[in-house]
Amino acid sequence: MLKNRALERVNAREAEVKVQLRKLTPNLNAAAQLKELDQRLKAHTAQIGFPSVGKSTFLSTVTETASACASYEFTTLTCVPGVLEMHGARIQVLDLPGIIEGAASGKGRGRQVIATARTSDLILMMLSAANADVERRKLIKELSEMGIRVNQQPPDVVITPKSRGGIQITSTCQLTHIDEDDIKKIIGHEFKTHNAEVVIRQDITVDQLIDVLVGNRVYMPCLYVVNKIDTLSFEALEHFALEPRTVVTSIKDGINIEYVKEMIWRSLGLVRVYTKPRGEPPCLDAKAAMFFPKGSTVEDVCKGIHKDFVSKFKGAKVWGRSVKFQPQNAGLSHVLADNDVVQILLD
Numbered sequence: 001m002l003k004n005r006a007l008e009r010v011n012a013r014e015a016e017v018k019v020q021l022r023k024l025t026p027n028l029n030a031a032a033q034l035k036e037l038d039q040r041l042k043a044h045t046a047q048i049g050f051p052s053v054g055k056s057t058f059l060s061t062v063t064e065t066a067s068a069c070a071s072y073e074f075t076t077l078t079c080v081p082g083v084l085e086m087h088g089a090r091i092q093v094l095d096l097p098g099i100i101e102g103a104a105s106g107k108g109r110g111r112q113v114i115a116t117a118r119t120s121d122l123i124l125m126m127l128s129a130a131n132a133d134v135e136r137r138k139l140i141k142e143l144s145e146m147g148i149r150v151n152q153q154p155p156d157v158v159i160t161p162k163s164r165g166g167i168q169i170t171s172t173c174q175l176t177h178i179d180e181d182d183i184k185k186i187i188g189h190e191f192k193t194h195n196a197e198v199v200i201r202q203d204i205t206v207d208q209l210i211d212v213l214v215g216n217r218v219y220m221p222c223l224y225v226v227n228k229i230d231t232l233s234f235e236a237l238e239h240f241a242l243e244p245r246t247v248v249t250s251i252k253d254g255i256n257i258e259y260v261k262e263m264i265w266r267s268l269g270l271v272r273v274y275t276k277p278r279g280e281p282p283c284l285d286a287k288a289a290m291f292f293p294k295g296s297t298v299e300d301v302c303k304g305i306h307k308d309f310v311s312k313f314k315g316a317k318v319w320g321r322s323v324k325f326q327p328q329n330a331g332l333s334h335v336l337a338d339n340d341v342v343q344i345l346l347d
């Protein structure tokens with residue numbers, strides 16, 4: 001009798017999951033729209049992970065949004081956005097449904113979940129400590145099948161189509177994974193280009209060459225969060241703690257929560273810039289900071305203040321880590337560093 005009732009509960013839950021999954025697509029789109037609408041959000045992160053690894057627990061812990069957490073799998077069936085406030089910036093954290101193996105080929109609506117993560121600035125890969133290595137490998141594979149390369153730089157290869165002359169290859173380093181014949185074969189036969197200039201500045205693999213040719217790949221930073229370390233022995237824990245771009249946490253017991261937040265901030269690489277009006281000290285209050293993506297320039301700051309600032313730009317003075325002398329004159333193309341102070345001079 002008891003067994004039957006438990007079985008009924010499981011069946012009911014399964015039916016509920018199926019109904020909710022069918023409704024999933026509009027909700028995921030809503031998250032993308034929200035991103036467009038809320039201009040105050042400075043960066044977007046998306047949690048990717050298998051079911052029951054602690055994604056919702058994380059969202060409920062670091063943001064004011066409550067996302068249902070439970071010990072059964074597929075608790076979260078929609079996209080739940082929360083906001084994490086750090087150093088004066090509002091960072092969106094998405095709690096997404098757990099994905100399963102085969103997600104990239106459409107299982108469990110995994111394609112929509114991964115597509116949502118694709119538009120974010122950082123992937124938070126939430127892993128369960130007991131099985132973290134296997135989960136990480138599988139998730140990287142699923143993301144890869146959807147064209148997302150995590151923690152990789154785009155291959156340094158430039159292919160310029162020509163009207164004649166065959167395929168000319170110049171490489172500035174020794175190629176150990178692929179030879180010139182393979183390169184010609186792949187470009188010529190697979191991609192129907194018989195005349196092109198190819199410049200390679202990196203020891204690329206066949207897959208990387210195909211990535212360059214296919215084109216629509218995204219290269220995203222990813223932070224690995226190994227959760228539930230309260231279930232691990234100290235020796236096992238050390239193995240994960242030493243891995244790059246990895247944070248070990250027990251969200252339930254409150255271990256390393258501040259550290260994971262700080263690592264999110266660092267992985268996003270946002271640049272805070274303070275402006276200084278002429279003859280006045282700069283306002284270094286966090287509320288006065290402007291936030292830009294890594295690699296932003298004085299021109300981006302001008303555009304962020306007023307659309308006319310670029311056309312009226314006469315010069316800029318910069319204080320901070322991006323310059324040698326304090327202050328230093330800088331042009332529009334000068335790349336800024338975090339916490340720089342900029343004074344814009346206009347015509």
Ligand SMILES: Nc1nc2c(ncn2[C@@H]2O[C@H](COP(=O)(O)OP(=O)(O)OP(=O)(O)O)[C@@H](O)[C@H]2O)c(=O)[nH]1
Nearest residue numbers: 052053054055056057069070074075076098251252
């Ligand atoms: N031991 C332990 N359990 C945890 C930890 N964090 C979360 N849990 C538990 O793990 C279970 C699943 O947590 P959720 O946050 O619902 O997991 P999820 O990844 O959102 O799961 P889905 O929504 O089903 O994909 C809950 O029972 C949590 O209480 C942790 O650090 N240690």
Ligand SMILES: [Mg+2]
Nearest residue numbers: 055056075076
């Ligand atoms: Mg959840």
